[in-house]
Amino acid sequence: MSRAYNFCAGPATLPETVLKQAREEMLDWRGTGMSVMEMSHRSDEFLEIAETAEKDFRELAGVPDDYAVLFMQGGASSQFATVPLNLLGDCPTADYVNTGIWSTKGIAEASRYCNVNVVASSASSGFTTVPDPSGWQTSDDAAYLHYTPNETIGGLEFDFVPETGDTPLVADMSSTILSRPLDVSKFGLIYAGAQKNIGPSGLVVVAIRKDLLGKARPETPTMMNYQVMADNGSMYNTPATYSWYLAGLVFKWLKEQGGVAAMGEINRRKAAKLYDFIDGNDFYANPIEPRFRSWMNVPFTLADDALNQDFLAGAEARSLLNLKGHRSVGGMRASIYNAMPEAGVDALIDYMTEFARERG
Amino acid sequence: MSRAYNFCAGPATLPETVLKQAREEMLDWRGTGMSVMEMSHRSDEFLEIAETAEKDFRELAGVPDDYAVLFMQGGASSQFATVPLNLLGDCPTADYVNTGIWSTKGIAEASRYCNVNVVASSASSGFTTVPDPSGWQTSDDAAYLHYTPNETIGGLEFDFVPETGDTPLVADMSSTILSRPLDVSKFGLIYAGAQKNIGPSGLVVVAIRKDLLGKARPETPTMMNYQVMADNGSMYNTPATYSWYLAGLVFKWLKEQGGVAAMGEINRRKAAKLYDFIDGNDFYANPIEPRFRSWMNVPFTLADDALNQDFLAGAEARSLLNLKGHRSVGGMRASIYNAMPEAGVDALIDYMTEFARERG
Numbered sequence: 001m002s003r004a005y006n007f008c009a010g011p012a013t014l015p016e017t018v019l020k021q022a023r024e025e026m027l028d029w030r031g032t033g034m035s036v037m038e039m040s041h042r043s044d045e046f047l048e049i050a051e052t053a054e055k056d057f058r059e060l061a062g063v064p065d066d067y068a069v070l071f072m073q074g075g076a077s078s079q080f081a082t083v084p085l086n087l088l089g090d091c092p093t094a095d096y097v098n099t100g101i102w103s104t105k106g107i108a109e110a111s112r113y114c115n116v117n118v119v120a121s122s123a124s125s126g127f128t129t130v131p132d133p134s135g136w137q138t139s140d141d142a143a144y145l146h147y148t149p150n151e152t153i154g155g156l157e158f159d160f161v162p163e164t165g166d167t168p169l170v171a172d173m174s175s176t177i178l179s180r181p182l183d184v185s186k187f188g189l190i191y192a193g194a195q196k197n198i199g200p201s202g203l204v205v206v207a208i209r210k211d212l213l214g215k216a217r218p219e220t221p222t223m224m225n226y227q228v229m230a231d232n233g234s235m236y237n238t239p240a241t242y243s244w245y246l247a248g249l250v251f252k253w254l255k256e257q258g259g260v261a262a263m264g265e266i267n268r269r270k271a272a273k274l275y276d277f278i279d280g281n282d283f284y285a286n287p288i289e290p291r292f293r294s295w296m297n298v299p300f301t302l303a304d305d306a307l308n309q310d311f312l313a314g315a316e317a318r319s320l321l322n323l324k325g326h327r328s329v330g331g332m333r334a335s336i337y338n339a340m341p342e343a344g345v346d347a348l349i350d351y352m353t354e355f356a357r358e359r360g
Numbered sequence: 361m362s363r364a365y366n367f368c369a370g371p372a373t374l375p376e377t378v379l380k381q382a383r384e385e386m387l388d389w390r391g392t393g394m395s396v397m398e399m400s401h402r403s404d405e406f407l408e409i410a411e412t413a414e415k416d417f418r419e420l421a422g423v424p425d426d427y428a429v430l431f432m433q434g435g436a437s438s439q440f441a442t443v444p445l446n447l448l449g450d451c452p453t454a455d456y457v458n459t460g461i462w463s464t465k466g467i468a469e470a471s472r473y474c475n476v477n478v479v480a481s482s483a484s485s486g487f488t489t490v491p492d493p494s495g496w497q498t499s500d501d502a503a504y505l506h507y508t509p510n511e512t513i514g515g516l517e518f519d520f521v522p523e524t525g526d527t528p529l530v531a532d533m534s535s536t537i538l539s540r541p542l543d544v545s546k547f548g549l550i551y552a553g554a555q556k557n558i559g560p561s562g563l564v565v566v567a568i569r570k571d572l573l574g575k576a577r578p579e580t581p582t583m584m585n586y587q588v589m590a591d592n593g594s595m596y597n598t599p600a601t602y603s604w605y606l607a608g609l610v611f612k613w614l615k616e617q618g619g620v621a622a623m624g625e626i627n628r629r630k631a632a633k634l635y636d637f638i639d640g641n642d643f644y645a646n647p648i649e650p651r652f653r654s655w656m657n658v659p660f661t662l663a664d665d666a667l668n669q670d671f672l673a674g675a676e677a678r679s680l681l682n683l684k685g686h687r688s689v690g691g692m693r694a695s696i697y698n699a700m701p702e703a704g705v706d707a708l709i710d711y712m713t714e715f716a717r718e719r720g
Contacts, residue, residue, distance in 0.1 A: 002388070002393065003387060003388065003393050003394075004392070004393030004394060006393070006394050006398055008398065008399070008400045008403075009400075010400075010598060011397055011398055011399060011400065011401065011598065011601055012398065013394070013398050014395065014397065014398055016387070019386055019387050019395055020386075020387065022386060023383050023386040023387065026379055026380075026382060026383040026386065027363060027376070027379050027380065027383065028362070028363065032364070032681075033362065033363050033364030033366070033679055033681065034363075034364060034366050034373070034681070035374065035379055037371060037374065037559075037560040037561070037606075038366055038368065038371055038372065038373050038374055039368070039371060040368045040369075040370075040371065040682055041371065041561070043368075043682070073433040073434045073435070073438075073562055073600075074433045074434055074438075074583050075433070075583070075597045075598055076597070077582070077583050077596065077597035078433075078434075078581065078583040078597075080582070081581035081582065081583065082581070085581075109581070109582055112578070112579070112582075113579070193598065195598055195601075199397075200397040200600075200601065200602045201397070201401070201598040201599065201600055201601050201602070202433055202562045202563070202599070202600025202601070202602070202603055203562070218472070219472070219473070219579045221438065221441035221442070221445075221469070221581070221584065222437070222440070222441065222469055222472075223434050223435070223437050223438040223441065224581065236437065237435045237436070237437035237438075238370060238371065238435055238553065238555055238561040239561065239562070240433075240560075240561055240562025240600065240603070241371055241555075241560065241561050241562070242560045242561070242562070242602070242603070243562055243600070243602070243603075246397075319393055321392075321393065321394070322400055322403070
């Protein structure tokens with residue numbers, strides 16, 4: 001078939017122009033006679049690719065100079081251990097906010113290394129809201145406070161950045177990074193698995209305020225030591241070079257779109273259009289408190305679950321792919337990251353309109 | 361330029377047919393309307409890609425059924441920590457053989473988790489030989505014995521598999537995996553960073569005898585726990601899907617070449633040709649004891665180091681790339697992995713002949 005609209009939550013759709021450039025350069029990058037994936041990571045050519053990608057990421061995300069940017073491996077799930085191993089120091093406690101499945105996973109892993117104080121949880125609401133920060137029970141001595149700005153599975157997104165005073169703020173930005181403007185200086189550390197808004201899976205981008213480096217616990221594997229990664233420009237060993245290159249192509253594309261300010265406007269519009277449609281049609285529903293609805297992941301249910309299979313089959317016939325919701329939530333989920341064009345959202349709404357009319 | 365002969369030690373050259381297929385499938389894998397890197401790792405399409413790759417690897421490498429095959433991230437350097445964290449159990453000691461720079465790195469990392477007993481070292485010879493196993497000082501109670509069958513930097517390769525009795529044998533196969541037949545049943549665990557004989561960097565393939573699973577220390581990050589990876593088909597989180605796919609294409613290519621028996625013959629011939637030339641020409645030299653010369657990485661020096669830059673410039677002008685030796689060794693190094701065609705070795709020898717005649 002021709003290119004489909006792929007609503008997968010991750011690995012997710014990539015900009016077509018990025019894939020075309022990667023195709024074009026697959027056997028011979030700019031006259032070198034090599035694919036990027038065949039280059040020494042220490043070659044001038046690859047270093048240029050790597051440094052340009054970092055520079056573009058810093059510019060796009062607005063990463064201040066006193067932050068190190070790292071290109072690591074192992075996905076956000078590895079960061080669930082890497083964060084406490086590096087940031088706890090001698091401190092026995094870390095604060096976590098629980099707003100869904102990914103928060104819960106982060107908490108479980110951190111609990112293996114320290115006392116996790118869950119400052120607030122929206123579990124009792126079925127994770128349909130963000131707990132009001134005025135009621136958060138923070139520790140006096142937490143090494144950091146961790147939260148998940150966007151819950152990919154639940155479709156719940158913070159519309160504010162928590163204030164934590166002197167306690168470093170840490171965020172799993174996997175599914176929201178670069179989707180709207182962000183004041184990185186409010187954070188001690190952010191990390192993001194690449195496979196949603198950055199590039200292919202197998203890469204995780206970290207920005208860490210430099211004063212937080214150098215506190216890794218003795219048992220920290222060297223490859224998980226932020227200080228070692230920072231000192232070696234993320235090349236203590238061979239990094240995921242091809243993924244880094246593809247991330248760089250995505251960053252270039254984002255700059256061409258106007259950066260995160262422009263993307264934020266487009267993403268706000270895409271999400272509003274889809275939620276407005278869902279709210280205006282009795283056949284579909286989304287359970288999240290409107291203020292905290294994710295711009296990136298839009299779960300929705302049909303009025304009758306018995307129609308789910310038909311809905312998915314009809315969508316697939318129109319090249320609207322991967323709309324099945326996560327097994328823990330059920331129903332449908334449309335992930336509409338940066339690379340999902342507005343036309344894809346329009347096509348989805350057209351299909352949903354027709355399906356509701358015919359089967360609702 | 362057209363495709364060059366790329367002698368890089370890693371990331372290394374890949375089969376041109378593999379790159380062409382990847383190029384062909386970049387925007388649309390078999391009519392799905394998606395690139396492989398855009399597919400859900402839990403989709404039927406990707407599971408087929410992943411399972412086929414594992415099956416082909418098992419067939420090529422001859423991995424017995426009582427071994428788990430894992431597709432992990434973080435490179436061999438992550439395995440330097442992952443191995444002791446998973447295999448030590450309550451045992452305080454592990455045996456290591458030191459035959460060069462990569463052995464040394466593995467020893468340094470393991471020393472952070474246990475008492476490392478270096479059973480033998482060829483450091484005093486400048487790592488130009490493999491210590492005679494009759495003199496190895498093994499521990500009575502080692503959790504395992506680790507060695508590096510091929511030292512990528514030194515160009516030193518074991519021509520035998522050590523006998524360790526009941527002690528599990530562990531090997532960093534990064535630069536020798538699939539290059540010649542191997543009896544995997546002699547090993548407790550083998551691992552290999554992909555970027556030499558398997559595919560792009562950012563992927564590491566592990567084969568572990570299943571009775572060695574389940575002994576991870578409490579501080580082991582979940583993403584480094586072999587048992588967790590085995591239980592989840594290497595998909596506890598999102599794996600490096602595109603690298604896994606590319607590895608699968610390389611495995612298909614290897615099968616088309618006749619598998620590791622055929623590759624072993626070709627590799628033996630390629631290496632013999634190059635070493636015979638070096639030995640027969642006073643201008644070039646290789647320091648390794650002939651029996652232990654690597655089939656994969658061929659370091660060599662010129663009679664006069666002052667000519668190194670001219671040699672490299674002349675090579676590059678002929679599209680013979682990345683021949684500069686590792687900074688710790690100096691001189692030149694030609695890495696001639698599976699994907700380096702014999703014609704590339706011939707072209708290198710032609711150039712070396714001419715250079716020695718003109719400048720020697």
